Amino acid sequence: MRRRAVLAGGLALPALARAQDFPGRPVSMVVAFPPGGQADVVARPVAAALERHWRQPVPVVNRAGAAGEIGNAFVARAAPDGTTLLMALSSLAVLPEAARLFGRPPAYEMEQLAPIALFTADPTLLVVPAASPWRSLEEFLADGRARPGRISYSSSGNYSALHVPMAMLAKAAEVELLHVPFQGGAPALTALLAGQVQALASGPGPVAPHLREGRLRALASWGAHRPAGMPEVPTLIERGFREAEYYIWAGIFAPAGTPAPIHEALRAAMAAVAAEPETGRALATGGNTLDYRDGAAFEEFLRTDSARLVRAVQRIGRVE
Known part of the structure; x- marks a missing residue:
C-alpha cells in the first residue's frame, strides 16, 4: 500500500509541475463552426481575455463541418495536456445520440470531454x-x-x-x-x-x-422566461408548448484525462477572465449575457440540459 501511494505521488508530481507553469505555450480554442456563429462570437472575447491573463496566444481555430461533429471529435481525441480546448454549443450532447438513431458509431462520446466552464446560456x-x-x-x-x-x-x-x-x-x-x-x-x-x-x-x-x-x-x-431587454417577445412555454425549451449555451471543454492540476488551472483562469468587467462588456457587445458557472454548478447544468436534449432528439427521430 505504501509503495503504491509513493508511486501515485510520484506520478502526480510531473502534472503538478506542468500546472504550475501552465500554459507555457499557446492554447488553441477550437470552434466547431465557421466564423460569425454563436460559438465563435463567445469564443473570441474569451480567448482575448485569456491571452491577457496567460500572456500567451490563444488562437480561435474554426473546424467546421457535420453540424459541429468534426470539431467536437477533434478535441475529444486531442492530447489531454490543456493546450487544446473546445468552445462547445448545446448540440454537444445531441450529436452522439443522433448518430445512434442512424445506427452509426458516434464520432465522439460526452465522456471523452471534460467540462471546464460555462460562459453563456441564452434562450434561443x-x-x-x-x-x-x-x-x-x-x-x-x-x-x-x-x-x-x-x-x-x-x-x-x-x-x-x-x-x-x-x-x-x-x-x-x-x-x-x-x-x-x-x-x-x-x-x-x-x-x-x-x-x-x-x-x-x-x-x-x-x-x-x-x-x-x-x-x-x-x-x-425557447427560454423559461422572456429574454432580457425583450419584454414583448413571448416564450413558447407561456404559449402552451411546454416541451419547447432550449438554450444555446456556450462552454469550455478539455479532453477527458486532463490531469487534475491542469484542469484546476484551466478552471481558475476561466473564473478570472469571467470576473473581468471587460469580458462581460465584450460579450454584451456581441449580444450575449455572461452566465458563468464552473465546477459542480456547470456539471449539474450539463447533466440536466443534456438529458432534456437527448429526449428531444428521440422524439424528433431520424432526419434525412
Whole structure:
C-alpha cells in the first residue's frame, strides 16, 4: 500500500509541475463552426481575455463541418495536456445520440470531454425578416399549418443547435416546416437576411445587430422566461408548448484525462477572465449575457440540459 501511494505521488508530481507553469505555450480554442456563429462570437472575447491573463496566444481555430461533429471529435481525441480546448454549443450532447438513431458509431462520446466552464446560456430566439407578414408566433404557426412544408428555415446542420429547437417547435405545434441546413450559424443567418429562407432559430448574439437595426423581428423565445431587454417577445412555454425549451449555451471543454492540476488551472483562469468587467462588456457587445458557472454548478447544468436534449432528439427521430 505504501509503495503504491509513493508511486501515485510520484506520478502526480510531473502534472503538478506542468500546472504550475501552465500554459507555457499557446492554447488553441477550437470552434466547431465557421466564423460569425454563436460559438465563435463567445469564443473570441474569451480567448482575448485569456491571452491577457496567460500572456500567451490563444488562437480561435474554426473546424467546421457535420453540424459541429468534426470539431467536437477533434478535441475529444486531442492530447489531454490543456493546450487544446473546445468552445462547445448545446448540440454537444445531441450529436452522439443522433448518430445512434442512424445506427452509426458516434464520432465522439460526452465522456471523452471534460467540462471546464460555462460562459453563456441564452434562450434561443425565433426570428423572421421584418418585411415578413408574420407579426406574432400565432400568425407564423397558422400560416405554417395552412401551407405545410412551404415556410423554410435555415440551420447549421441536421441536429445542430439551430435545427433542434425548430424541430421541437414543429413537433409540439404540429406544423410542417421546410428545413434548409447550412455549414454553420453564420451562413444560416446570411441565408435568412438574403431572403433564401424565411425563419431561423438563433442565439441572441448573431441576430442582435439585425434586431436593433430593424432588419429582423423576434416572434418567440425557447427560454423559461422572456429574454432580457425583450419584454414583448413571448416564450413558447407561456404559449402552451411546454416541451419547447432550449438554450444555446456556450462552454469550455478539455479532453477527458486532463490531469487534475491542469484542469484546476484551466478552471481558475476561466473564473478570472469571467470576473473581468471587460469580458462581460465584450460579450454584451456581441449580444450575449455572461452566465458563468464552473465546477459542480456547470456539471449539474450539463447533466440536466443534456438529458432534456437527448429526449428531444428521440422524439424528433431520424432526419434525412
